[in-house]
Amino acid sequence: MKSLIMLAVGMVAFDAVASDYPTTGMLYNQREDSSLTYTCALQQGQQRLRCEFIQTAVRKKAKTADLESKLADARKNYPGAAKEFSDPEGCNIVGAWLGMASGQVSIDAALARNPGIATDAAKFKESMIRLQEDAKANPGILDTLRALAGMCDHPSEQNYLKITRAEHDKDLRTCQVSSNPFTQEFVWVSDFGNGGAWVVSSQPEGSCGVVQLSRFEKDRSDPSGLFWQYIARKAATNPSGTVLPGLSCSAVDQDEYVYDWKKTRSDHLQCEFVEFSPI
Structure with a gap:
């Protein structure tokens, strides 16, 4: 017994x-x-x-208390990051990813508009379908993509910090196994x-x-x-x-x-x- x-x-x-x-x-x-x-x-x-x-x-990958130090690092890195987000080609790809992940843009249409986005179209479509399924179950994925797109549309320190907050929020819900x-x-x-x-x-x-x-x-x-x-x-x-x-x-x-x-x-x-x- x-x-x-x-x-x-x-x-x-x-x-x-x-x-x-x-x-x-x-x-x-x-x-x-x-x-x-x-x-x-x-x-x-x-x-x-x-x-x-x-x-x-x-x-847990992150703790709530980690956010302030991450925001402080992001503020220091902002001048260099702002230059990266001034690249139109990179921002077009971010917009395409957000459109496909949210289902607002078909994968075929995104490939047609951005032919350089994938070297293997078939494998890319498979990965995007998985991304769409993950985004339906975990809306936090879209939060990060929206923050990236927002920085592309209106580059500012405030929008850049939104990316850090979105990533930190996901890390709070991520567990690491070793x-x-x-x-x-x-x-x-x-x-x-x-x-x-x-x-x-x-x-x-x-x-x-x-x-x-x-x-x-x-x-x-x-x-x-x-x-x-x-x-x-x-x-x-x-x-x-x-x-x-x-x-x-x-x-x-x-x-x-x-x-x-x-x-x-x-x-x-x-x-x-x-x-x-x-x-």
């Missing part, structure tokens, strides 16, 4: 029997929308534990915490001297002894150094992130668009 309940609420871990080290399983980040799958095996006469991980994460494989080796530290832990074996790396301090610990709240938690953490041993010009090593994220076998998060991210991200 317990296993059926766990399946129903998404709390399944793969470790089948209690052991002195994690073997295989899936864990959920308790602060962010990400998960870890892992497979571990003892190495070198059972003195070290080698684990293969895949981290999968889902995050998958990151990595490997870590652990050593058993018996006097860590209340019952010992498998702690990452790590050397300082980079100009910040970043050391990995992540660890596996038994879930003390689970009387069966079946389940493990993974606590991700790193530390900068050279906080006075710099990662990049203007970015101090003291800014390196050194918080702890607990990955638990219990899936306690269920965020409603409201994703209308999905992008796959390398990180």
